[in-house]
Amino acid sequence: MSDKSQFLSYGRHFVDADDRKAVDTVLRGDWLTQGDTIARFEATLAEAVGAKYAVAVSNGTAGLHLACLAAGLDKNDRSLTSALTFVASANAGLYCAAQSDVGDIDPQTLCLSADAVKSAVAKHANTKVIIPVHFAGLSADVKAIRAAAPDALIVEDACHALGGQDADGNNVGSCAYSDMVVFSFHPVKPITTAEGGAITTNDKGLYQKLMKLRSHGIERDVPQLMEPDQGMDGGECAPWYYEQQMLGFNYRLTDIQAALGLSQLSKLDRFTQRRREIVKRYDQAFADVNYIKTAQNLPHQRSSSAHHLYLGLFDYMALGLTRTQVMQRLRKRNIGTQVHYIPVYRQPYHKQRLGDVADQFPNTEEYYAQALSLPIFPNMSDDDVERVITAVKELVRQA
Numbered sequence: 001m002s003d004k005s006q007f008l009s010y011g012r013h014f015v016d017a018d019d020r021k022a023v024d025t026v027l028r029g030d031w032l033t034q035g036d037t038i039a040r041f042e043a044t045l046a047e048a049v050g051a052k053y054a055v056a057v058s059n060g061t062a063g064l065h066l067a068c069l070a071a072g073l074d075k076n077d078r079s080l081t082s083a084l085t086f087v088a089s090a091n092a093g094l095y096c097a098a099q100s101d102v103g104d105i106d107p108q109t110l111c112l113s114a115d116a117v118k119s120a121v122a123k124h125a126n127t128k129v130i131i132p133v134h135f136a137g138l139s140a141d142v143k144a145i146r147a148a149a150p151d152a153l154i155v156e157d158a159c160h161a162l163g164g165q166d167a168d169g170n171n172v173g174s175c176a177y178s179d180m181v182v183f184s185f186h187p188v189k190p191i192t193t194a195e196g197g198a199i200t201t202n203d204k205g206l207y208q209k210l211m212k213l214r215s216h217g218i219e220r221d222v223p224q225l226m227e228p229d230q231g232m233d234g235g236e237c238a239p240w241y242y243e244q245q246m247l248g249f250n251y252r253l254t255d256i257q258a259a260l261g262l263s264q265l266s267k268l269d270r271f272t273q274r275r276r277e278i279v280k281r282y283d284q285a286f287a288d289v290n291y292i293k294t295a296q297n298l299p300h301q302r303s304s305s306a307h308h309l310y311l312g313l314f315d316y317m318a319l320g321l322t323r324t325q326v327m328q329r330l331r332k333r334n335i336g337t338q339v340h341y342i343p344v345y346r347q348p349y350h351k352q353r354l355g356d357v358a359d360q361f362p363n364t365e366e367y368y369a370q371a372l373s374l375p376i377f378p379n380m381s382d383d384d385v386e387r388v389i390t391a392v393k394e395l396v397r398q399a
């Protein structure tokens with residue numbers, strides 16, 4: 001039986017004894033940060049997704065920032081991301097002093113549409129970086145976006161999508177059609193390191209730049225030095241010598257977090273599998289319930305999504321309830337829900353720079369009016385899932 005006094009959040013982490021042991025081992029060792037656990041985490045992540053390189057960073061936002069910097073985005077350029085995303089995807093371009101645009105979504109995938117990319121590129125030839133977001137874990141059509149903007153660099157925001165595959169079966173993170181892919185390991189995400197993130201790439205030049213930018217712009221590798229003569233000491237490069245070659249940041253992950261990440265990665269397949277089972281059960285239960293639909297119903301892609309979120313589309317008018325009342329009624333039964341997301345252009349900060357443009361985003365607006373995310377996380381029991389289904393069905397019955 002599901003424990004009704006237990007709050008079911010829309011998402012949550014799963015951390016077990018193995019994870020705690022892995023962290024404890026690092027805590028008892030010599031290196032809390034800048035040790036070899038980070039490199040092991042990076043190699044394991046790169047292998048898991050099928051990319052050549054992975055660079056671990058302090059969070060997904062830092063990953064997006066560094067990816068845009070490594071792409072060379074600056075004040076003369078523009079970036080473009082989905083209107084339906086967490087604000088970090090749009091802020092990344094602004095951190096580089098570029099203009100940051102948002103495009104409408106494809107109503108089927110709820111991800112940035114290739115048509116929106118095509119028009120943005122036609123309007124602004126200086127659109128240098130495109131940031132498609134794999135919304136709720138379902139892969140955006142990066143192949144079509146690449147075709148729509150062949151001259152742009154593509155940075156996938158895969159903060160929701162570790163463990164998923166695209167429509168062609170490529171692992172998200174493999175950079176099959178993109179230059180870089182950014183992940184987040186925030187607790188509600190597919191795996192967690194508490195705060196944390198990573199960037200994958202197949203491009204050695206981008207990798208070297210990302211590594212430098214992550215740590216103050218500092219280079220220690222002798223063949224990469226700009227002024228090796230300055231570091232020469234008795235015919236060899238001094239072991240203490242390093243160079244700051246560009247303006248970077250301290251966006252490093254710690255070894256403590258990397259140990260947790262490694263342990264979590266070993267469970268990723270299990271986590272993804274469980275999320276897919278939960279989605280199957282919800283989909284089946286809501287299939288013939290009035291006033292509630294599920295989003296992203298393309299069968300092929302639905303089965304390969306990482307399912308970070310379970311997105312319900314509610315007809316609040318027909319239910320005779322506001323979205324807030326629906327949330328409150330479910331909250332009384334200890335069921336948490338959330339709206340993902342308020343469109344970027346509706347945020348006061350972004351409205352100031354973009355103007356009042358909601359009417360230019362019909363697909364995002366239509367989704368936003370109905371959206372409500374229901375609980376999904378790997379250690380939700382079958383009874384927990386049934387508890388949510390029963391509560392939602394009762395709402396509809398009372399309509």
Ligand SMILES: Cc1ncc(COP(=O)(O)O)c(C=O)c1O
Nearest residue numbers: 059060061086088159184185186
């Ligand atoms: C789509 C998306 N991009 C970027 C981020 C930022 O990730 P982080 O919280 O690790 O900085 C998030 C986090 O919620 C996100 O959902």
